[in-house]
Amino acid sequence: MNTEILKVKNLKTYFAINKSSGKKQYVRAVDGVSFSIKEGEIMGLVGESGSGKSTIAYTIMGMYRPTEGEIIFNFNGKSIVTKSNKRSLEFKKNVQIVFQDPGSSLNPYHDVRQILSLPLRVHKIVPKDKIEEKIAEILEMVELPASFMYKTPTSIGGGEKQLVSIARALCSNPKFIILDEPTSSLDVSIQAKIINMLLKIHREQKLTYLFITHDLSLMRNISTKVAIMYLGKICEIAPTEIFYKSPLHPYTQMLLSSIPVISEEEEALKPKKVVSTGEIPSPVNVPKGCSFHTRCIQCMDICRTEDPVIHQVSEDHFVRCHLYKS
Amino acid sequence: MENTLLDIKNLKVWYRTYKGYAKVVDGINLFVNKGEKVGLVGESGCGKTTTMKTVLRVLDSKVATVPEGEILFKNRDILKMKYNELQQVRKQSISMISQEPTAALNPVFTVGSQIMDIIRYSEQYKDYSKSEMLSLAVKTIKDVLIPDPERILNSYPHQLSGGMKQRICIAMALVTPRELLIADEPGTALDVTVQDQIHKLLKALVEEKKMSLIMITHSLGVARELSDRIYVMYAGNIVEVAQTKELFKNPLHPYTLGLMECVPRLYGGGISEGIYGYIPDYINPPAGCRFYPRCPSAMEICEKEKPPTVSVSEDHKVACFKYH
Numbered sequence A: 001m002n003t004e005i006l007k008v009k010n011l012k013t014y015f016a017i018n019k020s021s022g023k024k025q026y027v028r029a030v031d032g033v034s035f036s037i038k039e040g041e042i043m044g045l046v047g048e049s050g051s052g053k054s055t056i057a058y059t060i061m062g063m064y065r066p067t068e069g070e071i072i073f074n075f076n077g078k079s080i081v082t083k084s085n086k087r088s089l090e091f092k093k094n095v096q097i098v099f100q101d102p103g104s105s106l107n108p109y110h111d112v113r114q115i116l117s118l119p120l121r122v123h124k125i126v127p128k129d130k131i132e133e134k135i136a137e138i139l140e141m142v143e144l145p146a147s148f149m150y151k152t153p154t155s156i157g158g159g160e161k162q163l164v165s166i167a168r169a170l171c172s173n174p175k176f177i178i179l180d181e182p183t184s185s186l187d188v189s190i191q192a193k194i195i196n197m198l199l200k201i202h203r204e205q206k207l208t209y210l211f212i213t214h215d216l217s218l219m220r221n222i223s224t225k226v227a228i229m230y231l232g233k234i235c236e237i238a239p240t241e242i243f244y245k246s247p248l249h250p251y252t253q254m255l256l257s258s259i260p261v262i263s264e265e266e267e268a269l270k271p272k273k274v275v276s277t278g279e280i281p282s283p284v285n286v287p288k289g290c291s292f293h294t295r296c297i298q299c300m301d302i303c304r305t306e307d308p309v310i311h312q313v314s315e316d317h318f319v320r321c322h323l324y325k326s
Numbered sequence B: 001m002e003n004t005l006l007d008i009k010n011l012k013v014w015y016r017t018y019k020g021y022a023k024v025v026d027g028i029n030l031f032v033n034k035g036e037k038v039g040l041v042g043e044s045g046c047g048k049t050t051t052m053k054t055v056l057r058v059l060d061s062k063v064a065t066v067p068e069g070e071i072l073f074k075n076r077d078i079l080k081m082k083y084n085e086l087q088q089v090r091k092q093s094i095s096m097i098s099q100e101p102t103a104a105l106n107p108v109f110t111v112g113s114q115i116m117d118i119i120r121y122s123e124q125y126k127d128y129s130k131s132e133m134l135s136l137a138v139k140t141i142k143d144v145l146i147p148d149p150e151r152i153l154n155s156y157p158h159q160l161s162g163g164m165k166q167r168i169c170i171a172m173a174l175v176t177p178r179e180l181l182i183a184d185e186p187g188t189a190l191d192v193t194v195q196d197q198i199h200k201l202l203k204a205l206v207e208e209k210k211m212s213l214i215m216i217t218h219s220l221g222v223a224r225e226l227s228d229r230i231y232v233m234y235a236g237n238i239v240e241v242a243q244t245k246e247l248f249k250n251p252l253h254p255y256t257l258g259l260m261e262c263v264p265r266l267y268g269g270g271i272s273e274g275i276y277g278y279i280p281d282y283i284n285p286p287a288g289c290r291f292y293p294r295c296p297s298a299m300e301i302c303e304k305e306k307p308p309t310v311s312v313s314e315d316h317k318v319a320c321f322k323y324h
């Protein structure tokens, strides 16, 4: 149970942009990220909008070529190392993704049956004459009626589209699923159902999830480990319990203090409100020193000049901040 | 009322499907006062977007019809407006932030040219010089907390992150402030710190310019922070409405209670089961209360009759037989 299914080593993904001045510049979307996920884990990847979460996901999937670094998957003792953006069929069967924007990731001209039958045929999951049966079964897994098969994405609501995307990811019986904000467009009741459904499939099919989200309350309840991203780098990573008990990085504290909650009890649990101030820096001109220093309320002199390195504070708790140097 | 900006009365919206009419919006009443921030909360598929698209009359008339109802905007019925008057309302009075940023942005034009178009064709800024327009565009992007405005203006939508696209849509709705802003799930793709600041921006704008806001959201936490009054919608019906404080202190409708139970809590405790059952089939909806098949406190009468809306206190109304 303790084998690592995914190991990401010093991953960098840069995008070139052409400024009118002619000088080549880069968006450093992912800038030296390392983490590993053990089989059966649910790792939450949380962070600022634009901090590179989806780019990590797309790079893992082979949709972007990494600028540097390695992505190593391990399925049943067989490891697949990738440095480019080529992915084998075997990889595609085992690793699936649910995209952030349900509206645009489904072909509007196909009905749900066509959308779901494609992966079933490509990965030869069931014989041809069993396809409709299987589709009904998968729809049931995500708790949609079988009659949904004949609907097209344009005629269904936002939440329902997300369910169809999840159904599509389940078609190939994957081992590892990246969920890019799978429930952020859904209401809490459906969210609860989808999460329960995802947790059930997670248990039954021994899956591993990389769960990208903004919802720290949700992660508190389902993840085994949480990583916080800021401007292309991981600034804190820890097992869930420890993470919520003693969040260390100033950005993490700022995040936790901004969560919208619905009761006074929860308000009391949040760290004291850290008002976010200061310019939000850009991944093209990453600030010198600690990239968070422009917004950090605990910023010290050293933070403006020296980039902190990741520091281990306890067994599985890592933080990138000058405050915690031993 | 003098103070009412938008007044939706007994609105019904149906979609044509091959199996018959899907009777989605089922006679809702909703009003927004001048300068008021109203939250509209409800399950996925309950008809929030449908309702608001009807207000702007942007639903495809080939598939959607409005068999009944009025949408009074400053006492004029939007549903009866001629094209010119309607365009006037769309251009000057109401703007909407779309729920699906990717669909709302044109993939073949840069973000910059899309924002510049809005500025160029607006009443307020049409006489600006090119460079004034450009600096307004830059300012708008900065306002929604996106760094690097120049890169962003030169980017195509696919080169931006999900949350950036969402903020661009917000920016586009804010360049030319209107009397009523309809924000359809504007914060879903944003992290909490940015979300928090965007909400503050919306709030400040609404308060400073005395605009009104309809905040569509499925997050009770967001509704709690951003609205004065909250409507709870279930399957095309408004089932409860109250001042925000009151609603959280004293939620009444079984559906509202169910929703509150589903919210993942910061103190842990796991994920709830979700409300039992599913949103009904709109083609053959339940004859009585539409929540009846899922309701833990259902009574006999609920199956047969539609619960009328009753006032339990001055501003607190609920449509449920438990309170009759």
Ligand SMILES: Nc1ncnc2c1ncn2[C@@H]1O[C@H](COP(=O)(O)OP(=O)(O)OP(=O)(O)O)[C@@H](O)[C@H]1O
Binding pocket: A015, A027, A029, A047, A048, A049, A050, A051, A052, A053, A054, A055, A056, A100, A283, B158, B159, B160, B161, B162, B163, B164, B189, B190, B191
């Ligand atoms: N194809 C691309 N070309 C150029 N820049 C890109 C491209 N894709 C992403 N970027 C840039 O990389 C950065 C990170 O984007 P990414 O989509 O990974 O963010 P994210 O963390 O997923 O944000 P969100 O929470 O808003 O979805 C952004 O500045 C974005 O503009």
Ligand SMILES: Nc1ncnc2c1ncn2[C@@H]1O[C@H](COP(=O)(O)OP(=O)(O)OP(=O)(O)O)[C@@H](O)[C@H]1O
Binding pocket: A154, A155, A156, A157, A158, A159, A160, A185, A186, A187, B015, B016, B017, B022, B024, B042, B043, B044, B045, B046, B047, B048, B049, B050, B051, B063, B099, B218
């Ligand atoms: N063009 C259409 N044809 C047929 N049915 C439609 C059409 N558009 C929407 N519907 C249906 O109307 C219902 C309400 O959809 P709507 O998008 O208004 O919901 P919503 O409350 O905004 O949900 P969400 O929170 O998921 O955005 C859904 O069940 C949807 O399937």
Ligand code: SF4
Binding pocket: A249, A250, A251, A290, A291, A292, A293, A294, A296, A297, A298, A299, A300, A303, A308, A320, A321, A322, A323
């Ligand atoms: S290193 Fe300095 S600036 Fe960066 S988070 Fe820590 S205290 Fe703040």
Ligand SMILES: [Mg+2]
Binding pocket: A053, A054, A055, A100, A180, B161, B162, B163
């Ligand atoms: Mg993203």
Ligand SMILES: [Mg+2]
Binding pocket: A158, B048, B049, B050, B099, B184
């Ligand atoms: Mg909607």
